[in-house]
Structure formats: C-alpha cells, structure tokens
Amino acid sequence: MEYSDNPYGDNFADIYDEWYRDLDNIDAVVSLVLSLAENGSVYELGIGTGRLALPIALAGESGGVLVSGIDSSQAMLDQLTTKPRSELIDAQLGHMVRDMAPGPFSVILLAYNTLFNLLSAQEQQQCLIRCAESLATGGHIIVDCFVPSPDMPEHSGPTPHRSSSRGYITSEVHVDKSQQLIDGVFIEVVDEQAVRREWKVRYASTQEIDAMAVHAGLQLEQRWETYSQDLFTEYSRRHISVYGKATMNNS
Secondary structure (H helix, E strand, O other), X not given: OOOOOOOHHHHHOOOHHHHHOOOOOHHHHHHHHHHHHOXXXXXXXXXXXXXXXXXXXXXXXXXXXXXXXXXXXXXXXXXXXXXXXXXXXXXXXXXXXXXXXXXXXXXXXXXXXXXXXXXXHHHHHHHHHHHHHOEEEEEEEEEEEEOOOOOOOOEEEEEEEEEOOOOEEXXXXXXXXXXXXXXXXXXEEEOOEEEEEEEEEEOXXXXXXXXXXHHOOEEEEEEEOOOXXXXXXXXXXXXXXXXXXXXXXXX
C-alpha cells in the first residue's frame, strides 16, 4: 500500500517540548504505562523528542523496562539525543507503520493523536494490525486521541492561541468533514517575522477506532478520559483507550 508522509515532526521539533510540556500529567502517564508493562518492553509510535518515552525509561530502569520507538522526523529525534540519559531509549527513524519493529512488546503507546497523524483510514487500520502483530501475549496497546465533535466548524480563525517565549501565536483551522481531515496552522510572530507551522490529521470517532481494533484482532479493555483514569463519559473530549488481543470467545 501507499504510505502518506506527514511533515508535522519537522515543523514542530524545535518548539515541541515548550509548547506541549503541559499537555499531560507525566507522572500519570508513566504510572499507567509501567503498570501495564509489568517490567516488560515499551514501544512508542511517534516517539518524537522523548517527551513521554524518556520519563518512562527513567522510571522503569530499575525494573528492567526497555523503551524503544520510531519517528518519521529526524529533527524530532535530534532533539531527543540532546537530553540527559537519552541513551536509555532505542529510537529509530522511519515510517511508524511500514518500519515498525516486530516486537514482541508488552506495551505499544500511541500518544496524543499519533494515530490521527496517519492521513487515511487504510493507514490507521494497517497501523493497528501491525501493532497487534507486534504485541506480546497479554500485552496492551494504548491509543490516545481527541474525541471529534460533530459540531466542529469547517473553518475557525485566525484566533489568538498562546504566547511563546519567542513571540505571539495565532492559529487557523480548516475541516473537511467528508474526508475527516483537519488542516491547521500556527503562525508565530517572532521579531516581526511570521513563522508558519502547519499540521494535518485524519480524525476518527471512538466507535470507528474500536471497529478498526476489532478488525485487527484486538478488543477494548479500558477507556478513560485521562491517564489518571478519570471516567470517560459522553462529554469527554479526549480518550485513553487500552486494547489487548481478542480472546477466542471475542474474536
């Protein structure tokens, strides 16, 4: 099959840690991943700068937890290598479906919207199939995504978004509901120069992801709103879904 390329990593590598450092409660992420790994191996798709992988590796080092992963952006991986103890992580450059390591892994982590960085339903389905193939017996796949709203506007912005340490940021978003694609751009004004950081995702509902998982031979084990395991409800705007291999009775 054809694999699409998403330039997200290269567009955001230099500011990723600053902009997204408050996205998650890192301690809660580490606690959940290590509890599921049970001293086994952890593999992260879209490992990026190691924002999550490095804390997991540091916390799991005494228990012999091995952390590895893959990213399509050399710029992201270069950021990872500048961090102390980055040698704990075996990070590979490549496409996260086509070049995924064979495992077996105790936990495979697809952190915030990583699955959506694959820009077609076919690629997302193939990703979950490859994850299932690379999963150890009794292992778990964590899929972390936003919950798309049917009421999202087709266009929003430009609107003020946030201030960075370097300048002022606005954002603009276009939604193609027929293709479930979102095109966005952050425009950062630095020294009166506009720096455009474009991104694109193909979103899917929790029901669609669950159906893909079933097709891959997986079953939903748990779903929460946060890594702290807050209850997932109809009002949740994000889901942390844990899948395992389906048993014979559920396959």
